[in-house]
Amino acid sequence: MTIAPPVPDPGQPILQAVGVTRAYGRGAAAFQALRGVDLDIRKGESVAIVGKSGSGKSTLMHLLALLDRPTSGSVLVEGSDAADLRTRDLNRLRNATFGFVFQQFFLTAGQTVFDNVSLPLMIAGVPARERRRRTMAALDALGIADKASNRAVDLSGGQKQRVVIARALVGEPAVIFADEPTGNLDSSTGSQVEDILFGLQRDRGITLVVVTHDRELAARCGRSVTIVDGVVADASPLSVASGEVAR
Numbered sequence: 129m130t131i132a133p134p135v136p137d138p139g140q141p142i143l144q145a146v147g148v149t150r151a152y153g154r155g156a157a158a159f160q161a162l163r164g165v166d167l168d169i170r171k172g173e174s175v176a177i178v179g180k181s182g183s184g185k186s187t188l189m190h191l192l193a194l195l196d197r198p199t200s201g202s203v204l205v206e207g208s209d210a211a212d213l214r215t216r217d218l219n220r221l222r223n224a225t226f227g228f229v230f231q232q233f234f235l236t237a238g239q240t241v242f243d244n245v246s247l248p249l250m251i252a253g254v255p256a257r258e259r260r261r262r263t264m265a266a267l268d269a270l271g272i273a274d275k276a277s278n279r280a281v282d283l284s285g286g287q288k289q290r291v292v293i294a295r296a297l298v299g300e301p302a303v304i305f306a307d308e309p310t311g312n313l314d315s316s317t318g319s320q321v322e323d324i325l326f327g328l329q330r331d332r333g334i335t336l337v338v339v340t341h342d343r344e345l346a347a348r349c350g351r352s353v354t355i356v357d358g359v360v361a362d363a364s365p366l367s368v369a370s371g372e373v374a375r
């Protein structure tokens with residue numbers, strides 16, 4: 129047994145997975161996508177979730193983001209078990225605490241940039257005036273305030289991703305979850321999008337949880353968590369497990 133070097137306590141966990149499993153399907157046909165994951169994510173840190181395709185990264189992220197419930201085990205948000213919440217309260221907590229940069233969370237193509245970004249505030253019931261102020265502030269932060277009236281469909285890939293980040297940011301979330309945030313972008317646009325995400329982490333103390341195949345993006349995160357066949361293979365700070373690295 130090796131003795132771990134002392135690690136300064138970077139703060140309380142905002143998210144915890146405790147013995148989390150997730151099976152898809154039932155009985156003999158069930159597939160165990162996660163087989164017992166323990167993970168703490170602390171306030172303000174950036175964590176890359178890496179691993180081969182099909183290893184369970186997106187499943188884990190959906191569970192941490194309260195978009196799905198575990199088959200067994202618990203997901204805790206600031207120490208409270210999400211399983212104790214009714215669906216309505218869970219939805220409210222998710223909307224208030226998390227922002228999402230997911231490829232499957234498409235923009236509404238025919239709607240304006242403004243309407244796409246203000247959606248989380250609409251859901252939260254924020255009054256129109258305040259909604260306008262906060263939406264324009266988010267667009268400003270992403271350098272796309274001049275695109276507020278454009279339809280989402282008319283933007284470039286990089287501009288669309290900025291809109292997605294503005295929407296993730298507008299509710300002033302504690303955590304932003306990003307699943308392959310630069311996957312569809314050319315490398316220069318991708319690194320601009322990365323700069324924006326890490327800037328939010330640094331300047332606003334937002335916790336970043338990023339699923340990625342991109343080694344450089346993973347290396348910019350405070351630490352990497354490698355998933356192999358539904359378990360955490362290595363979650364040591366500032367390292368990626370040898371042999372099982374992101375492609």
Ligand code: ADP
Nearest residue numbers: 152153159161180181182183184185186187188
């Ligand atoms: P990753 O994001 O690492 O590529 P996923 O978490 O998406 O992996 O998937 C993990 C495993 O679970 C894969 O084998 C995938 O085929 C399976 N899986 C994911 N979602 C479902 C589903 N809804 N029904 C059945 N199997 C699924």
Ligand code: MG
Nearest residue numbers: 185186187339
């Ligand atoms: Mg995935």
